[in-house]
Amino acid sequence: xxxxxxxxxxVGSSPSSIEDAIDQAIARTSDTVxxxxxxxxxxVRGHVENGKVGxxxxxxxxxxxxxxx
Amino acid sequence: xxxxxxxxxxVGSSPSSIEDAIDQAIARTSDTVxxxxxxxxxxVRGHVENGKVGxxxxxxxxxxxxxxx
Amino acid sequence: xxxxxxxxxxVGSSPSSIEDAIDQAIARTSDTVxxxxxxxxxxVRGHVENGKVGxxxxxxxxxxxxxxx
Amino acid sequence: xxxxxxxxxxVGSSPSSIEDAIDQAIARTSDTVxxxxxxxxxxVRGHVENGKVGxxxxxxxxxxxxxxx
Amino acid sequence: xxxxxxxxxxVGSSPSSIEDAIDQAIARTSDTVxxxxxxxxxxVRGHVENGKVGxxxxxxxxxxxxxxx
Amino acid sequence: xxxxxxxxxxVGSSPSSIEDAIDQAIARTSDTVxxxxxxxxxxVRGHVENGKVGxxxxxxxxxxxxxxx
Amino acid sequence: xxxxxxxxxxVGSSPSSIEDAIDQAIARTSDTVxxxxxxxxxxVRGHVENGKVGxxxxxxxxxxxxxxx
Amino acid sequence: xxxxxxxxxxVGSSPSSIEDAIDQAIARTSDTVxxxxxxxxxxVRGHVENGKVGxxxxxxxxxxxxxxx
Amino acid sequence: xxxxxxxxxxVGSSPSSIEDAIDQAIARTSDTVxxxxxxxxxxVRGHVENGKVGxxxxxxxxxxxxxxx
Amino acid sequence: xxxxxxxxxxVGSSPSSIEDAIDQAIARTSDTVxxxxxxxxxxVRGHVENGKVGxxxxxxxxxxxxxxx
Amino acid sequence: xxxxxxxxxxVGSSPSSIEDAIDQAIARTSDTVxxxxxxxxxxVRGHVENGKVGxxxxxxxxxxxxxxx
Amino acid sequence: xxxxxxxxxxVGSSPSSIEDAIDQAIARTSDTVxxxxxxxxxxVRGHVENGKVGxxxxxxxxxxxxxxx
Numbered sequence: 172x173x174x175x176x177x178x179x180x181x182v183g184s185s186p187s188s189i190e191d192a193i194d195q196a197i198a199r200t201s202d203t204v205x206x207x208x209x210x211x212x213x214x215v216r217g218h219v220e221n222g223k224v225g226x227x228x229x230x231x232x233x234x235x236x237x238x239x240x
Numbered sequence: 241x242x243x244x245x246x247x248x249x250x251v252g253s254s255p256s257s258i259e260d261a262i263d264q265a266i267a268r269t270s271d272t273v274x275x276x277x278x279x280x281x282x283x284v285r286g287h288v289e290n291g292k293v294g295x296x297x298x299x300x301x302x303x304x305x306x307x308x309x
Numbered sequence: 310x311x312x313x314x315x316x317x318x319x320v321g322s323s324p325s326s327i328e329d330a331i332d333q334a335i336a337r338t339s340d341t342v343x344x345x346x347x348x349x350x351x352x353v354r355g356h357v358e359n360g361k362v363g364x365x366x367x368x369x370x371x372x373x374x375x376x377x378x
Numbered sequence: 379x380x381x382x383x384x385x386x387x388x389v390g391s392s393p394s395s396i397e398d399a400i401d402q403a404i405a406r407t408s409d410t411v412x413x414x415x416x417x418x419x420x421x422v423r424g425h426v427e428n429g430k431v432g433x434x435x436x437x438x439x440x441x442x443x444x445x446x447x
Numbered sequence: 448x449x450x451x452x453x454x455x456x457x458v459g460s461s462p463s464s465i466e467d468a469i470d471q472a473i474a475r476t477s478d479t480v481x482x483x484x485x486x487x488x489x490x491v492r493g494h495v496e497n498g499k500v501g502x503x504x505x506x507x508x509x510x511x512x513x514x515x516x
Numbered sequence: 517x518x519x520x521x522x523x524x525x526x527v528g529s530s531p532s533s534i535e536d537a538i539d540q541a542i543a544r545t546s547d548t549v550x551x552x553x554x555x556x557x558x559x560v561r562g563h564v565e566n567g568k569v570g571x572x573x574x575x576x577x578x579x580x581x582x583x584x585x
Numbered sequence: 586x587x588x589x590x591x592x593x594x595x596v597g598s599s600p601s602s603i604e605d606a607i608d609q610a611i612a613r614t615s616d617t618v619x620x621x622x623x624x625x626x627x628x629v630r631g632h633v634e635n636g637k638v639g640x641x642x643x644x645x646x647x648x649x650x651x652x653x654x
Numbered sequence: 655x656x657x658x659x660x661x662x663x664x665v666g667s668s669p670s671s672i673e674d675a676i677d678q679a680i681a682r683t684s685d686t687v688x689x690x691x692x693x694x695x696x697x698v699r700g701h702v703e704n705g706k707v708g709x710x711x712x713x714x715x716x717x718x719x720x721x722x723x
Numbered sequence: 724x725x726x727x728x729x730x731x732x733x734v735g736s737s738p739s740s741i742e743d744a745i746d747q748a749i750a751r752t753s754d755t756v757x758x759x760x761x762x763x764x765x766x767v768r769g770h771v772e773n774g775k776v777g778x779x780x781x782x783x784x785x786x787x788x789x790x791x792x
Numbered sequence: 793x794x795x796x797x798x799x800x801x802x803v804g805s806s807p808s809s810i811e812d813a814i815d816q817a818i819a820r821t822s823d824t825v826x827x828x829x830x831x832x833x834x835x836v837r838g839h840v841e842n843g844k845v846g847x848x849x850x851x852x853x854x855x856x857x858x859x860x861x
Numbered sequence: 862x863x864x865x866x867x868x869x870x871x872v873g874s875s876p877s878s879i880e881d882a883i884d885q886a887i888a889r890t891s892d893t894v895x896x897x898x899x900x901x902x903x904x905v906r907g908h909v910e911n912g913k914v915g916x917x918x919x920x921x922x923x924x925x926x927x928x929x930x
Numbered sequence: 931x932x933x934x935x936x937x938x939x940x941v942g943s944s945p946s947s948i949e950d951a952i953d954q955a956i957a958r959t960s961d962t963v964x965x966x967x968x969x970x971x972x973x974v975r976g977h978v979e980n981g982k983v984g985x986x987x988x989x990x991x992x993x994x995x996x997x998x999x
Binding site: 257258283284285286287288291292293296 | 534535538539542543546552553554555556557578
């Protein structure tokens with residue numbers, strides 16, 4: 172069957188790791204969007220505080236399947 | 241008059257052609273969004289099944305005019 | 310605190326300047342979206358009428374902070 | 379022999395397919411330019427009318443060989 | 448009707464603003480080319496003189512409709 | 517299960533359509549490579565002959581799953 | 586001495602981290618290819634399952650030195 | 655004479671316009687660097703405050719001629 | 724207040740993780756540069772030794788605020 | 793004075809070197825275009841014959857100053 | 862006739878010139894691959910030794926025609 | 931050992947060849963910077979004088995190892 176997907180851009184952040192920032196973005200989005208199936212990392216950046224990474228900011232695309240009509 | 245547009249990312253798919261995948265994406269979106277005016281192809285990819293294209297997946301941007309307030 | 314942002318794509322237009330097209334896009338969006346924090350210019354284009362710029366069309370990304378749950 | 383080519387940018391359009399839009403661009407150009415040898419697709423976009431593709435607009439580069447002097 | 452467009456690359460310049468450099472490029476081109484319909488900014492750069500912008504150089508693409516045959 | 521994929525670059529060609537050029541590339545590759553699962557279009561170009569498209573050349577990436585060891 | 590390298594594209598995957606997906610890709614390749622010397626990350630994406638990352642898919646280039654003849 | 659240039663990346667900001675942000679970046683740099691000759695705009699972004707542009711942030715490259723030795 | 728930032732390119736490396744390579748780059752830079760505020764990852768690559776990642780090399784941009792004059 | 797430039801795309805070729813291919817492109821163009829001031833290399837490619845470079849094909853942009861009106 | 866090509870990525874190196882690095886890559890590949898027809902330069906880089914270029918490293922794509930079946 | 935590198939952007943120029951322009955950029959930089967290890971070509975451009983290349987301008991990135999602290 173041929174599905175249709177919508178793709179949205181989300182920036183997650185985390186003080187601990189790139190993976191955790193991705194998790195935060197997906198978790199927050201999955202509350203309001205159904206059928207999230209894949210992500211793609213667009214950019215990794217972050218803030219520096221006191222000579223260390225304060226938190227990572229990871230911009231991802233999130234693809235979710237639209238319901239059949 | 242100066243219009244404002246919103247642009248969304250949709251992935252349509254079709255077993256038959258790139259054009260049909262674009263059509264599927266636009267048709268599904270036009271049900272819930274008014275004033276869709278243009279599209280732009282971002283990526284063409286797809287799945288291979290038994291040594292042939294199973295279906296095309298075409299990622300497009302869709303621009304629609306926001307209503308005047 | 311680690312915030313989550315959503316990023317949307319808007320095209321603003323203006324007959325007078327690039328800056329005004331950006332303002333139009335942000336103003337129209339801020340009516341319906343809370344917590345818009347930043348923008349990024351993706352593309353500047355426009356229509357030509359009678360050998361002059363008829364209006365500028367500026368595509369921007371707009372990032373807004375999602376509410377804590 | 380070492381040939382010199384000029385490359386021009388043309389946007390063809392067609393209500394029926396991407397291939398036909400390419401054909402329209404090449405046909406229109408070949409009337410006035412000799413020795414067109416190759417094309418490259420730069421962008422596929424188009425207008426949407428009544429929830430369907432109104433016409434495809436395909437931007438291509440066209441390379442033609444300049445005559446030996 | 449399905450139009451065919453040619454796209455050319457022009458660099459306009461101005462000591463005062465980015466918008467004025469775009470205007471200069473369009474004005475100079477419209478003298479010799481008919482039916483210019485749109486522009487797209489490719490690059491903004493410029494010369495620095497005495498610690499200030501001497502003039503802006505704005506590279507644009509200009510699209511004009513080719514006459515029907 | 518976590519699969520490993522290898523991705524190769526193939527250019528298929530066809531006198532008739534972009535889709536057929538993709539099919540040619542996949543068919544020729546599937547003779548010697550097992551488990552081809554997806555493709556992605558990188559570039560569409562082609563030769564012009566007598567003012568028409570002589571054949572399309574479509575560069576694609578092809579991903580195939582490596583056997584478990 | 587002037588070496589010649591071949592570069593191949595591999596997608597590794599892992600349920601745990603980006604680094605582990607890279608390791609999987611290198612380990613699987615090193616079984617059949619000698620002299621792998623460097624890698625470069627091209628893309629990080631992955632599948633989402635139940636509102637969490639199911640596994641990371643990391644596309645890398647792998648460079649290996651060809652034997653002297 | 656063949657000159658050597660160094661290129662540095664500066665982000666200027668201004669509450670009023672893109673041009674003014676460029677001016678701020680150049681003015682601040684010209685205090686400590688001699689022979690600044692050209693700039694190139696890499697990115698235009700900014701902060702939004704109360705539904706309006708708070709200030710523009712313009713990332714530019716600045717090229718300055720190194721003294722002959 | 725409108726700040727001016729300088730952006731520099733640093734490559735950090737680490738045998739353990741991408742995040743640690745970023746940390747190394749920031750830590751080394753913060754010794755000699757004040758007011759480092761943000762980073763952006765440009766490229767992740769690394770060396771392979773004995774079929775495993777020997778160390779990650781992560782190229783980042785680092786932005787630091789220039790003092791007011 | 794603020795000049796206006798037109799930029800055209802030319803592919804030069806040469807059996808001997810990249811520099812010679814650039815020279816060929818400029819020499820052929822200067823016969824028919826006045827005031828060519830700068831070039832920029834877009835792509836270097838070429839044909840292989842008998843396991844050696846048959847000739848280099850170098851695509852360049854050429855900028856020439858339009859006459860004042 | 863519609864040919865199918867495979868494209869591979871090779872990095873050649875040479876202490877003397879960019880052209881020689883390309884030649885090295887093609888020569889080494891032509892020993893084991895038949896019908897190499899074209900190349901495209903992807904990146905030019907190299908090592909510096911004692912304040913001079915130690916050797917150029919040129920990454921190219923190489924296209925070779927697959928035999929008809 | 932895990933090294934940290936700084937990367938700077940230099941434009942070298944030469945009337946004779948691309949390689950010589952790279953050499954000029956490295957030579958001028960090596961006077962004031964220690965431990966330059968690699969370069970990468972970002973752009974090749976130049977000025978045209980009397981229908982010939984007046985001089986090549988080659989923009990490179992130069993990576994040098996920062997001293998251990």
